[in-house]
Amino acid sequence: xxxxxxxxxxxxxxxxxxxxxxxxxxxxxxxxxxxxxxxxxxxxxxxxxxxxxxxxxxxxxxxxxxxxxxxxxxxxxxxxxxxxxxxxxxxxxxxxxxxxxxxxxxxxxxxxxxxxxxxxxxxxxxxxxxxxxxxxxxxxxxxxxxxxxxxxxxxxxxxxxxxxxxxxxxxxxxxxxxxxxxxxxxxxxxxxxxxxxxxxxxxxxxxxxxxxxxxxxxxxxxxxxxxxxxxxxxxxxxxxxxxxxxxxxxxxxxxxxxxxxxxxxxxxxxxxxxxxxxxxxxxxxxxxxxxxxx
Amino acid sequence: xxxxxxxxxxxxxxxxxxxxxxxxxxxxxxxxxxxxxxxxxxxxxxxxxxxxxxxxxxxxxxxxxxxxxxxxxxxxxxxxxxxxxxxxxxxxxxxxxxxxxxxxxxxxxxxxxxxxxxxxxxxxxxxxxxxxxxxxxxxxxxxxxxxxxxxxxxxxxxxxxxxxxxxxxxxxxxxxxxxxxxxxxxxxxxxxxxxx
Numbered sequence: 271x272x273x274x275x276x277x278x279x280x281x282x283x284x285x286x287x288x289x290x291x292x293x294x295x296x297x298x299x300x301x302x303x304x305x306x307x308x309x310x311x312x313x314x315x316x317x318x319x320x321x322x323x324x325x326x327x328x329x330x331x332x333x334x335x336x337x338x339x340x341x342x343x344x345x346x347x348x349x350x351x352x353x354x355x356x357x358x359x360x361x362x363x364x365x366x367x368x369x370x371x372x373x374x375x376x377x378x379x380x381x382x383x384x385x386x387x388x389x390x391x392x393x394x395x396x397x398x399x400x401x402x403x404x405x406x407x408x409x410x411x412x413x414x415x416x417x418x419x420x421x422x423x424x425x426x427x428x429x430x431x432x433x434x435x436x437x438x439x440x441x442x443x444x445x446x447x448x449x450x451x452x453x454x455x456x457x458x459x460x461x462x463x464x465x466x467x468x469x470x471x472x473x474x475x476x477x478x479x480x481x482x483x484x485x486x487x488x489x490x491x492x493x494x495x496x497x498x499x500x501x502x503x504x505x506x507x508x509x510x511x512x513x514x515x516x517x518x519x520x521x522x523x524x525x526x527x528x529x530x531x532x533x534x535x536x537x538x539x540x541x542x543x544x545x546x547x548x549x550x551x552x553x554x555x556x557x558x559x560x561x562x563x564x
Numbered sequence: 565x566x567x568x569x570x571x572x573x574x575x576x577x578x579x580x581x582x583x584x585x586x587x588x589x590x591x592x593x594x595x596x597x598x599x600x601x602x603x604x605x606x607x608x609x610x611x612x613x614x615x616x617x618x619x620x621x622x623x624x625x626x627x628x629x630x631x632x633x634x635x636x637x638x639x640x641x642x643x644x645x646x647x648x649x650x651x652x653x654x655x656x657x658x659x660x661x662x663x664x665x666x667x668x669x670x671x672x673x674x675x676x677x678x679x680x681x682x683x684x685x686x687x688x689x690x691x692x693x694x695x696x697x698x699x700x701x702x703x704x705x706x707x708x709x710x711x712x713x714x715x716x717x718x719x720x721x722x723x724x725x726x727x728x729x730x731x732x733x734x735x736x737x738x739x740x741x742x743x744x745x746x747x748x749x750x751x752x753x754x755x756x757x758x759x760x
Contacts, residue, residue, distance in 0.1 A: 316687035428645035462644035
């Protein structure tokens, strides 16, 4: 299995723990990821607010490079990248005017985008290409007793529900259970974290993150598992500000891939739990009897 | 005391604005809005808005251009798409918000030191110049243009990012920047031609 890998800017920056943990996990499962040659920023939510045509053209450059590479499947772990690349595919297919503008623009540099590649999320690949059975076989250190609140956020399920339910997604729940963790019932799993409003309008943005953290604690979770670098940043890095404004809500937020690495028994430098500001408590060592039974 | 009229006059309308927006690909379904208010109900940010999403939909359709382009609402939309998935008339409300943001930026009618559109503009510039975003620089530029004093309050955050190895001053860039620039230039030229 080989995929074109579109990391996006955050996975090279503040969200590096996502890349650092996802790459070894995928490798461990026999998945090959080839980073897209000279990829550019997807445009995220900001570019669409300024110029839709250019936002689509910039995103389409990446799709064109993917098509040129011969790899049909693009793996986009960041929620914003995943949404924007999917949205661009939709626009190119649905709006002839946009298709023409983008095609002409790409032509000036000898690129073509047919819109044939599939933009996929790692959860989709893990459940539908690799399968939970294969994941389970790699688990050497089940996350027994770890109570996890699975946080999907907005942009992988909305507006394009390509691989999961829009209001009650369950792919991450099932993955976490395959790792041996206990999934906490947490109805806020697709509620907005505030996105970039945490920085631009803290009163509104931070409050949304605060609500998520508070409710996760109330539901008995030990940790929140996320799929998005911006959600992780908001729920983790802004903790001191949230504490100062309302109350301390100290619950760690990690990427699902970090929990996978932990369950696979991968070394610390591939699980990178030290990247989080709210530290995750170490897992209880397996009881001697249980360890002997294995 | 600042006393303001709370009811709109018909004379406040900019005739044709609604039609214009509804002609944009993706915004057509607005015509079918039944004003049920589902969008406002599911919106996590509507409690901060000057007009709720439902009101914005009707204001657009009824040609109240100045009211919507100057509203806070369009900038408070965090693109969570809850309204779009829940709308019983399949109106792509989030995309309409994007269309309105673009128009507000084009006509420069947003408050000058309002961080949200400033962030969007700086983001776009950075993609244009380098092809990639470096978060530290992006956020610094936004603060410099909107509220330099508040940047001091972010020092603690920077320190914490440094401690966890997530802080970087490196401006990431792509190799073929001229290629991206040519693509963008071509889109601009095509748009200008279409407008002429």
